[in-house]
Amino acid sequence: MLNTYKRLLELKEETAGRPLCIWGAKITGGAVCSILLREKFKNVSYVVDSNPLIQGKMLYGFEVLSPEQFWDTAEHEKPYIIVAAAIRGKEIFDICEAHGLCRETDFCWADDLLGPVYEIDLTSSCNLSCPSCPQTNYKPNTATMMDLDKFKRIVRHIKADTPNVAYIPLFCWTEPFLRKDLHEFAAFLKEEGILPIVSTNFSLEIPNLKEYIRLRPEYFRISFSGFYQETYKKAHAGGDINLVKSNMYKLRHLLDEYSPDTFVEVYFHEYNYTPQEEITAWKAVCDDLKYTFTHMAAIVNPIENQIAVMNGQESDTVKKVLDTLKFTYKKGAYPDLRKTPEVCYSFKNMFYVTAEGKVIGCDCLYDEEKSLVAEDIETATYTEMMAAKRKNEMCQKCFELGLPMSNVALSSNPELESVDE
Ligand code: SF4
Ligand code: SF4
Numbered sequence: 001m002l003n004t005y006k007r008l009l010e011l012k013e014e015t016a017g018r019p020l021c022i023w024g025a026k027i028t029g030g031a032v033c034s035i036l037l038r039e040k041f042k043n044v045s046y047v048v049d050s051n052p053l054i055q056g057k058m059l060y061g062f063e064v065l066s067p068e069q070f071w072d073t074a075e076h077e078k079p080y081i082i083v084a085a086a087i088r089g090k091e092i093f094d095i096c097e098a099h100g101l102c103r104e105t106d107f108c109w110a111d112d113l114l115g116p117v118y119e120i121d122l123t124s125s126c127n128l129s130c131p132s133c134p135q136t137n138y139k140p141n142t143a144t145m146m147d148l149d150k151f152k153r154i155v156r157h158i159k160a161d162t163p164n165v166a167y168i169p170l171f172c173w174t175e176p177f178l179r180k181d182l183h184e185f186a187a188f189l190k191e192e193g194i195l196p197i198v199s200t201n202f203s204l205e206i207p208n209l210k211e212y213i214r215l216r217p218e219y220f221r222i223s224f225s226g227f228y229q230e231t232y233k234k235a236h237a238g239g240d241i242n243l244v245k246s247n248m249y250k251l252r253h254l255l256d257e258y259s260p261d262t263f264v265e266v267y268f269h270e271y272n273y274t275p276q277e278e279i280t281a282w283k284a285v286c287d288d289l290k291y292t293f294t295h296m297a298a299i300v301n302p303i304e305n306q307i308a309v310m311n312g313q314e315s316d317t318v319k320k321v322l323d324t325l326k327f328t329y330k331k332g333a334y335p336d337l338r339k340t341p342e343v344c345y346s347f348k349n350m351f352y353v354t355a356e357g358k359v360i361g362c363d364c365l366y367d368e369e370k371s372l373v374a375e376d377i378e379t380a381t382y383t384e385m386m387a388a389k390r391k392n393e394m395c396q397k398c399f400e401l402g403l404p405m406s407n408v409a410l411s412s413n414p415e416l417e418s419v420d421e
Contacts, residue, residue, distance in 0.1 A: 002382065020081075020082065021048060027219055030219055050066065050067055051292060119353065124355045126175045126178070127178060142368065159192060162382050169197040175201055182208060186198070198217070202244045203236065210258070214258045216262065232244075235324070248285065266286050272325065336401075358374070361388075370393065
C-alpha cells in the first residue's frame with residue numbers, strides 16, 4: 001500500500017469526531033476535499049483560504065472561510081488542519097503553532113496524504129506553436145487522440161493501483177479544448193470522485209465551453225503572455241490575443257449563469273521584453289472579472305532541452321528563447337540534488353501520460369523514448385514506474401544539474417530544508 005494512502009487511513013481514525021479543516025481552496029485544497037469525501041471522512045468541517053476571490057464560494061459543498069472567520073468559529077473545539085496551500089505552507093504551519101496547535105497531533109501537510117498525479121494528454125497537438133514549448137522546439141510525440149473508453153480504463157486502473165489519486169489534469173503539453181468532447185472526460189472524473197483540471201491558452205473558438213462549465217468545474221486555468229498582439233505573438237506564436245480576451249469575458253458570462261463557484265486562475269508568462277503596463281492591464285481586467293492573476297518568469301521546456309542548454313547543446317530555436325528569458329541557465333549554477341530527490345515535487349508525485357497511453361517520467365519531461373517509464377499505463381503500477389524513473393537517465397541528469405531548482409517543480413513542502421543556490 002502507498003505510504004500516503006496508509007497515512008490517509010490512519011488520519012481517518014486519529015481525527016474521527018474532531019472537526020477537520022482544509023487550509024487552501026485551490027487545486028491542492030480541492031484535491032484534499034475530493035479524496036476525503038471519497039474515503040467517507042465524516043468530519044470535514046471547514047475550508048479556509050486567504051484569497052478574497054475564493055472566500056464565500058462553495059468547494060465540495062463547504063463554504064470557503066477567511067482565516068479570521070475560521071479562527072473565530074473554531075475557537076471552542078480544537079480542529080485538525082490539513083495544510084493544502086501550494087506556496088504558503090511554512091507560513092500556515094507557523095500560524096497554526098501560534099494558535100497553540102502542535103505539528104504531531106493537530107496539523108499536517110496535504111502531500112503526506114495525496115496520491116500521485118497523472119497529467120493525461122487527450123490529444124497530441126496544440127493550436128499554437130510557442131517556441132518555449134516542446135510542441136515547437138522538440139521532435140513531436142506520436143500523433144494521436146485518446147478515446148474515451150481507453151481513458152476510462154486508464155482512470156480505473158490508476159484508481160485501483162493508487163486509491164488516493166485526487167486530481168487529474170487533462171493536459172500536459174497540449175491544448176485540452178481541441179477536444180470537442182472534453183466535458184465527457186471531465187464528467188467521468190467527477191463521477192469517479194476525482195478532481196478534473198484544465199489549463200487552456202484560450203486562443204481558439206470553443207463551441208463546447210458551455211458544456212464544460214455546466215459541469216461546475218472547481219478549477220479553471222488560462223495561460224498566456226502579453227496584452228497586445230505585438231507582445232503576445234512572440235511567445236504564443238499563432239495565437240490571437242483578441243480571441244483570448246473575448247473568451248475571458250464569455251467565460252465570466254457562463255460562470256455567472258452556470259458555475260459561480262469555479263475558481264479561475266490566470267497565469268501570465270513574463271519575458272524580458274514584456275512591458276510592465278501589459279501586466280498591469282491584465283491585472284485590471286482579471287480583477288474586474290474576478291479571476292486570480294499570477295505572473296511568473298517564463299522558462300524553456302521540456303527538461304530535455306534544459307539539459308541540452310546546460311551541456312551547451314541547445315538547438316537554434318531554444319537559443320532564441322533563451323535570449324528572451326528573464327534569467328540565465330548557467331552550467332553548474334545549481335547544486336546537485338541526487339542525494340535529496342524529495343526536493344523535486346514532480347519526482348514523487350507526477351507522471352505524464354501521452355495521448356497514446358505511454359508514461360513519461362514527470363510532467364516536465366517530454367521525450368517518449370528517452371524519458372519513458374512505461375510503455376502502457378494500463379499495465380504499469382506506480383511502484384514499477386517509480387523504479388523506472390529512479391533509473392531514467394534524463395531524470396538523473398536533471399537532478400545532477402540541479403534543474404528542479406530552476407523549475408516550478410521544486411517542492412513547496414514546508415518541512416524540507418531549502419537548498420541554497
Ligand atoms: S505552451 Fe501551451 S499553448 Fe503554447 S504550444 Fe505549448 S501547449 Fe500550446
Ligand atoms: S528531477 Fe527533473 S526529470 Fe526528475 S522528476 Fe524532477 S523535474 Fe522531473
